[in-house]
Amino acid sequence: MSLPDLLHGLLFDFTLRTVALGAAVLGALAGALGCFAVLRQQSLLGDAISHAALPGIVLAFVLTGSRATPVLVLGAGIAGWIGTLAVMAIVRGGRLPEDTALGIVLSVFFGFGMVLLTWVQGRPDARQAGLDTFLFGQAATVLPGDVALVAGVGSVAGLITILFWKEFKLLTFDPDYATALGLPLRRVDFLLTGLLVVAIVLGLQMVGVVLMSALVVAPAAAARQWTDSLRTMVLLAAVIGAGAGVTGAAISATARGVPTGPTIVLVASAVVAFSLLAAPRRGLVAEMLRSARVRRRIRADAMLMDLYALSRQHVEPGHPHPVATLQAMSGRERGVSASLRSLEARGWAVHTEGDRAEHAAGRLPGASSDRHWAITEAGRIRARQLLETGVGPRPGPGEPAEPGSPEVPA
Numbered sequence: 001m002s003l004p005d006l007l008h009g010l011l012f013d014f015t016l017r018t019v020a021l022g023a024a025v026l027g028a029l030a031g032a033l034g035c036f037a038v039l040r041q042q043s044l045l046g047d048a049i050s051h052a053a054l055p056g057i058v059l060a061f062v063l064t065g066s067r068a069t070p071v072l073v074l075g076a077g078i079a080g081w082i083g084t085l086a087v088m089a090i091v092r093g094g095r096l097p098e099d100t101a102l103g104i105v106l107s108v109f110f111g112f113g114m115v116l117l118t119w120v121q122g123r124p125d126a127r128q129a130g131l132d133t134f135l136f137g138q139a140a141t142v143l144p145g146d147v148a149l150v151a152g153v154g155s156v157a158g159l160i161t162i163l164f165w166k167e168f169k170l171l172t173f174d175p176d177y178a179t180a181l182g183l184p185l186r187r188v189d190f191l192l193t194g195l196l197v198v199a200i201v202l203g204l205q206m207v208g209v210v211l212m213s214a215l216v217v218a219p220a221a222a223a224r225q226w227t228d229s230l231r232t233m234v235l236l237a238a239v240i241g242a243g244a245g246v247t248g249a250a251i252s253a254t255a256r257g258v259p260t261g262p263t264i265v266l267v268a269s270a271v272v273a274f275s276l277l278a279a280p281r282r283g284l285v286a287e288m289l290r291s292a293r294v295r296r297r298i299r300a301d302a303m304l305m306d307l308y309a310l311s312r313q314h315v316e317p318g319h320p321h322p323v324a325t326l327q328a329m330s331g332r333e334r335g336v337s338a339s340l341r342s343l344e345a346r347g348w349a350v351h352t353e354g355d356r357a358e359h360a361a362g363r364l365p366g367a368s369s370d371r372h373w374a375i376t377e378a379g380r381i382r383a384r385q386l387l388e389t390g391v392g393p394r395p396g397p398g399e400p401a402e403p404g405s406p407e408v409p410a
Contacts, residue, residue, distance in 0.1 A: 016253045019139045019206075022147040023245030023264055026203045029154040030212075031219030031241025032161065032234045033199045036192055038220040039172050039230075044099060045087070045193075046213035048106040049200045052083025054113025054209050057134050058120055067131070069146050069205060076201040083109050084193050110209070137208030137261030139249065150202050157195045161234075168192055169230060207261035215241065218268035225279035244268035296342065299330075301386060303339040304348055306330060307375040308383035317380065320352045320372030340373050348379030 037043055056079025057072050064071050083105050090101035117131060133141065161168065167188045170178035179185050196216070203212045223237035248264030277284050306329045311317040327336050343349035351371045375383070 015140070016249065018144055018147055019142055019253075019260060020246045020249040022142045022150055023139065023206060023249045023260070024242040025147065025151050025154050025245075026199075026206060027215060027219065027241030027243070027245035027264065027268075028238040029150075029157060029241075030199045030203060030216045031223070031237035031239075033157070033192075033196050034216035034218075034220035034241075035223065035230070035234045035237050036168060036172055037196060038217060038224060042098075043213075043217045044102045044106075045084070046196065046200055046216040048083055048087060048102045048109075049080040049197050050204065050209050050212040051106045051113070052109035053077070053080040053201050053204060054110055054134065055079050055116055056082075056113075057204070058113060058116040058131060061131060062116070062120060069143075070149060072134075073149070073201050073204075076204055077197055079109065079113075080197045080201055081194065084197060113209075133208075134204050135208050136210055136259065137204070137206050137212075139206045139252070139260030142206055146205065153198060153202060157198055160191070160195060164188065164191065172230070207264060211261055211265045214265045215244075215268060218265065218272050219244065222268070222272045222275040225275040225282045228281075240268065240271055244271060296338070299335060300339045300342040303330060303336065304343055304375070304379055304383055305386065307343075307349060307373065308380060311375050311380065318374045318376070320374040322372050326373065343379065346378075347376060348382055349373050349375055 034046065037046055053076035056075040056077070058075075059079070060072050060075025061067060063075075086105050087098070087101045090096055090104070091098050096104070120131065167178070167183060170181070170183065171185060171188050171192065175185055178188075200212050200216060203215060207215050219237040219241035220233070222240050223233045226236060227233050244264050244267040248267045249260055251267070252258045252260040252263045275283065278286075280286055303326065306326055307321070310321050310325070310329075311319065323336060323340075326340070327333050330336060330339075340349060340351070344351065351373050
């Protein structure tokens with residue numbers, strides 16, 4: 001399917017438009033609220049909530065006999081909230097750390113849900129058909145009413161987030177200060193966790209119990225690489241989540257047999273991978289470039305100190321020295337010319353043409369240049385600054401920092 005056909009489908013194909021709209025709203029909501037979970041180092045909480053929702057879905061069907069989305073979502077929300085309270089109770093009891101409590105609640109609730117699901121599917125009743133789609137999600141079953149439910153509840157969750165923005169921010173970054181201000185921190189924590197539960201249970205029909213936590217974490221993790229502002233991070237995570245939802249729905253529509261939920265998660269994960277690589281401040285590529293610049297600067301400073309040490313051995317500080325000598329002092333043959341050019345660009349060293357025959361006998365392999373290098377007055381000033389800050393070799397006892405100059409204080 002070509003791009004024009006895909007755009008035409010998004011605009012005029014009822015099923016694709018419905019799924020894409022629902023995925024966009026869900027991705028935006030999950031991404032925005034996931035920022036708080038990621039920053040609070042509670043990424044596994046989303047996984048525990050989504051898995052804990054499975055028994056609630058099955059019990060809601062058993063008790064009501066209805067497969068209506070609002071009924072199942074309500075059951076999932078109650079079960080997810082109970083699982084969250086169980087985690088909080090275990091942690092506050094001081095018996096187990098949070099990651100252990102999350103693992104216990106996740107496995108126990110999910111195991112109980114699988115037992116209930118297997119039992120229900122074994123009953124001679126056709127009404128239970130399709131409950132297993134909540135494991136991995138089935139976006140094709142999403143109806144306009146489901147999208148309206150997600151949009152309505154998501155709008156309320158977004159409004160609550162805006163109203164309690166200051167409280168959520170304090171809870172995330174400085175809970176001790178929030179307590180000192182007299183804020184009801186436990187209630188704020190319950191409210192924020194409740195919003196996260198809502199976002200997760202709304203996406204179970206589309207993404208599934210197993211993968212829903214990824215849609216919460218991935219957009220937030222990607223957005224974190226690009227900014228240090230919470231407001232920008234939340235907005236960017238919402239955009240990434242919505243974009244992943246629409247893109248995943250479109251890819252699923254073009255490739256036969258490709259499930260929508262996992263595709264959405266894969267798209268969001270691809271954005272995370274790209275962000276980890278290409279983000280200008282936190283990306284791996286930027287970090288490698290910064291490390292390379294630091295290494296070049298360190299090598300250039302070391303070369304400057306070598307030139308400074310050589311200049312102290314001559315009456316004339318500007319006496320030039322062959323590249324071979326500098327290579328021998330630095331202990332490396334490669335990179336010396338680059339360091340010298342860097343010093344020259346900053347005005348700390350100058351080069352002159354030397355006598356090839358004079359230095360041919362002492363030239364090291366790779367020293368193909370006949371240029372000689374000398375430190376400048378600005379370079380000597382910089383070298384003394386490095387010495388005073390403890391960088392580079394210091395003059396020995398009684399050795400002057402420069403001919404005719406006083407000794408550098410120890």
